[in-house]
Amino acid sequence: MISKNQLKLVNSLRLQKYRLEHGLFIAEGVKLVDEALKSNFDIYQIFATTEWISFGHLPKNRYLVEVVEISQAELEKISALATANQVLALVKLPSGIHLPDPAGEWTLLLDQIRDPGNLGTIIRTADWFGIDRIVAAENSVELWNPKVVQASMGSVFRMPVHYTDIEKYLSDNAQRVPVFGTMLQGEDIFNIQMGTEGIVVIGNESHGISDAVKPFITRRITIPAATAGSLGRAESLNASIAGAIICYEIRRQCPK
Amino acid sequence: MISKNQLKLVNSLRLQKYRLEHGLFIAEGVKLVDEALKSNFDIYQIFATTEWISFGHLPKNRYLVEVVEISQAELEKISALATANQVLALVKLPSGIHLPDPAGEWTLLLDQIRDPGNLGTIIRTADWFGIDRIVAAENSVELWNPKVVQASMGSVFRMPVHYTDIEKYLSDNAQRVPVFGTMLQGEDIFNIQMGTEGIVVIGNESHGISDAVKPFITRRITIPAATAGSLGRAESLNASIAGAIICYEIRRQCPK
Numbered sequence: 001m002i003s004k005n006q007l008k009l010v011n012s013l014r015l016q017k018y019r020l021e022h023g024l025f026i027a028e029g030v031k032l033v034d035e036a037l038k039s040n041f042d043i044y045q046i047f048a049t050t051e052w053i054s055f056g057h058l059p060k061n062r063y064l065v066e067v068v069e070i071s072q073a074e075l076e077k078i079s080a081l082a083t084a085n086q087v088l089a090l091v092k093l094p095s096g097i098h099l100p101d102p103a104g105e106w107t108l109l110l111d112q113i114r115d116p117g118n119l120g121t122i123i124r125t126a127d128w129f130g131i132d133r134i135v136a137a138e139n140s141v142e143l144w145n146p147k148v149v150q151a152s153m154g155s156v157f158r159m160p161v162h163y164t165d166i167e168k169y170l171s172d173n174a175q176r177v178p179v180f181g182t183m184l185q186g187e188d189i190f191n192i193q194m195g196t197e198g199i200v201v202i203g204n205e206s207h208g209i210s211d212a213v214k215p216f217i218t219r220r221i222t223i224p225a226a227t228a229g230s231l232g233r234a235e236s237l238n239a240s241i242a243g244a245i246i247c248y249e250i251r252r253q254c255p256k
Numbered sequence: 257m258i259s260k261n262q263l264k265l266v267n268s269l270r271l272q273k274y275r276l277e278h279g280l281f282i283a284e285g286v287k288l289v290d291e292a293l294k295s296n297f298d299i300y301q302i303f304a305t306t307e308w309i310s311f312g313h314l315p316k317n318r319y320l321v322e323v324v325e326i327s328q329a330e331l332e333k334i335s336a337l338a339t340a341n342q343v344l345a346l347v348k349l350p351s352g353i354h355l356p357d358p359a360g361e362w363t364l365l366l367d368q369i370r371d372p373g374n375l376g377t378i379i380r381t382a383d384w385f386g387i388d389r390i391v392a393a394e395n396s397v398e399l400w401n402p403k404v405v406q407a408s409m410g411s412v413f414r415m416p417v418h419y420t421d422i423e424k425y426l427s428d429n430a431q432r433v434p435v436f437g438t439m440l441q442g443e444d445i446f447n448i449q450m451g452t453e454g455i456v457v458i459g460n461e462s463h464g465i466s467d468a469v470k471p472f473i474t475r476r477i478t479i480p481a482a483t484a485g486s487l488g489r490a491e492s493l494n495a496s497i498a499g500a501i502i503c504y505e506i507r508r509q510c511p512k
Contacts, residue, residue, distance in 0.1 A: 124493070130483065153490060234414075244493075245500060
């Protein structure tokens with residue numbers, strides 16, 4: 001059974017303020033909690049139905065974690081999913097990780113991604129294509145927002161994501177590795193040689209790449225649109241789509 | 257000024273039931289309404305602030321359309337955007353369009369896309385890459401859901417989208433053009449010859465391509481993931497990302 005205080009704690013974690021205050025975030029559903037258990041993250045508490053507990057999801061070699069058995073009705077009370085799915089875990093926020101030298105790596109640099117679903121999808125895609133890390137502008141949507149965690153489908157437990165002053169990061173690193181960005185009148189991606197390392201800038205959903213970041217881009221990429229029909233053509237691609245296509249092209253040219 | 261009845265009408269159109277009853281859907285914001293005005297769609301009514309009206313967005317050769325001048329406060333009352341943006345149009349639902357022969361065309365077939373943001377993004381991406389049309393399973397999310405219209409960034413006014421019984425559609429057409437679908441253990445997309453026509457199946461966000469559709473797929477495609485690290489790797493790509501990568505590959509091999 002879930003106590004009043006536990007209920008209050010879980011619900012408070014829907015807000016960033018309380019995630020930071022308690023140092024915890026939420027991972028929900030069988031798949032995500034399995035990923036959390038497989039990861040290097042510490043888990044604070046698990047709320048689960050009999051069904052989940054009896055299935056034996058807890059790895060034998062895992063440190064002790066408190067599992068609170070709750071009813072389906074209780075789970076529905078704390079779940080934000082359309083269909084509550086057996087289990088909800090409170091996971092400890094990781095402590096700051098060192099942001100390494102970008103040489104020899106592929107880094108996605110997110111210039112103010114605002115939509116949690118987009119951020120989660122970008123993390124999942126980067127994980128799929130073996131991108132090494134993500135560097136996000138400090139005012140991007142927060143990583144531990146439940147919608148980001150959910151949309152990442154667990155990739156948030158594997159992909160290193162750093163929040164930092166991206167202008168400083170670029171001014172420190174833009175001379176050392178190529179910096180790619182999708183812009184109008186760039187090199188045609190169909191002909192481009194991506195190479196084996198670099199920073200790929202992904203712009204904001206509405207405003208694209210910001211004026212402060214543009215000067216750092218050393219390789220301008222254009223993803224060609226089809227010739228416009230009589231009614232015109234889409235003016236741009238969604239930020240996570242453009243990012244995914246570049247990740248795909250990196251791996252198409254240089255499988256890993 | 258907006259009347260009580262107009263206010264009631266606009267708010268009712270947030271629900272599919274009333275969209276069908278009134279034969280209208282909502283397009284909001286300067287960009288989307290501009291796209292609607294450029295399109296072949298009929299516009300029933302426009303609610304706009306002085307700012308929008310005085311800018312002269314209405315094309316001179318456009319048939320008469322009723323423009324109701326409203327205040328910023330009134331616009332905020334009827335807007336579903338985070339930041340209300342000058343204008344909201346009520347657009348007439350198009351009447352049924354004939355679903356043509358897929359020969360010589362590229363068709364995206366959506367096998368139960370549920371998320372309105374995903375559907376909008378797929379339409380926008382398909383428009384960008386010059387895909388000819390989209391065929392959606394009847395139980396997919398509705399095209400005129402305001403979130404679909406918004407996420408499409410206006411491409412919904414250009415891209416033909418048909419809702420139909422996709423099993424019947426496939427059984428009629430799968431012998432005539434290649435049917436591509438992303439599946440495990442398919443041909444590696446890095447080596448595949450896409451050709452110049454075909455149906456590309458995009459599966460459901462959670463369940464992938466349904467069992468009823470799988471037998472129709474004649475070209476199984478795999479988008480290779482990077483080799484898994486010590487913590488594993490993402491298990492799949494988001495449906496709209498996988499779809500976008502196939503659209504990209506079609507145009508990479510055969511620019512249009």
